[in-house]
Amino acid sequence: MTDRGRDIPAPPARWKRLVGEDGIQKWVFYIPVVFFILFFAAPMALTVVWSVFERTQFWMEPGFTLFAYENFFTSARAENYVLSMLHAAAAVVISFVIGFPIAVFIRRRVTRAAQHRVILLFILPFMISELVRVFAMRPVLGRNGVVNSVLMELGILSEPITVILYSPLGVIIGDVMSFLPFMIFAGFLALEAVQNYIFEVCDDLGTGRVRLFADIVLPLAAPGIFAGSVFIFVNSMGVALVPTLLGGPGAVNAGLIANQAIVALDFPLAMAISTIMIFTLVLLLYIGHRLFDLTKILEPIS
């Protein structure tokens, strides 16, 4: 077949069209979306449905009852949930106070080329198992641990302090040690939104540190700080490992309450707790998005 003396290529075979860029190849990119809808979004959404099912001896059956919620709100679990929210909020505040100045320092005082290398210093502790890091706090915070030994050796203490392990304070310390690097990463990423010339202008105008922080850095870096805070808050509330290993008897958080319900084969209750937790998370993210526009966090990688 010719056209003005030139060969026109024959149309590709049917199977080639099928696997071509407008065929299967195009749909391959949807695999992660389908996978995450099926195995992440669907289970999370169905949690709400399962939470109103009726409990049977070993499982649950379809129905509609709010017994699991009633069970949650009328028992000590609700009080423990609120208490774990307070502990989580304390962990967020402490992480911010310790971690955010480090993010600001790296961003402002370290040369551009070296900034990512300094951040790598915090990747190492973050990548060591959380289980090991929490477990490792026991010999450090314990009665005969490093903290007590050093403080007694220096003469600051006459006898060991026991309030830092197997107590609510132990849980908060564990949460801070577990999630502090994330505040530094989120803070550093957030400060990418603050251009250097802004600091230079403020320096030229002689702006004080407090004013620079409160009026310039904080509003501009707010989306990243908020995302980091939500991450720490939610994980402090939901990771059962920390109260299990550092909290001592009676210490619980939302994750541990859900776990205990699973062990007791009370699946609707576990799902009700998960629903309340997911609702808390969604509410926080919604408020954060309305206040700070969380999409700004993605600007550096867009």
Next chain:
Amino acid sequence: MYDDFANPWTIRLKWAYLLAVVFALLMPVFYTIGISFNLHGFGARIYEFTFDWYRVVLGDTLLVISLKWTLYLAVATIAATIPMALLSAKFYKRTRRKVAFVALMLSPLFVPADIMGSSLLVFFKNLAKGFAWLGQSLGVGWFDSWFDLGFLTAVIGQIIYTHPYAFIVILITMSRYRVQQTEAARACGANAWQAFWHVEFPQIRVGVFSSCAFVTILSFNEAVRTALLKGGFDTFSNMLVAQMLNIGMSGESYAMAGIMSIVSMIVIGTVIVYTLVRAERLERRARAMAEPVMSG
């Protein structure tokens, strides 16, 4: 940004604070490793270096089997997560609904392990019952064990956990890649795969390998989701949790924690050193190219 007028002592003080925080984060782990090499264990006045606790751990058949399962799980998770993370990053570049897509991909980061594990556990149990019912209705038996708790469900749980990290690392690496290079390759006659494999992949290779390392560590360290979804086998971290809760802080527990920490440090340390060396090499090359050529 460097401030030439800043007080050098203030800067030094800030560096000291930064390093003190790094030290505080790492000290408990190194202390635990130190105890794991002490014959007399935690709290003893005498320190006698030994590998005995490690010999006990590696001589325990159940623990070795759990290590093998951990390895299989890590390999399966990497094999599934990395291609998916690559596809996700590519999809992110081309989709218009970026916010919704990223929200879906990164949401697992914000759902605590116990909550996600519980939801997936109930989901898979229901799914398994649904498939069994389907098999019964159709009169066939091969739907029976689909999504029963086991290796597959544990891998799915780990993919959901590790994918956001791999996705972010690959996306950051990809953000430096210029799409015009792909367009040029396509204009020269390369098909989509050739353009990706020969032009794009060599430039994002570091990110892909780094995310492989991250996924390995995350999979190796993961305990909670796997404990809920694994069914009949045990992983190394699950054995450590059981050991800690049932036996307490024994020499064996310290050695197991030591193995987990040392493996993580070796893998992530290699990535960090490689990244630093590579950055240094690229910087040197850039400096050499920027220098004016001296005429003779």
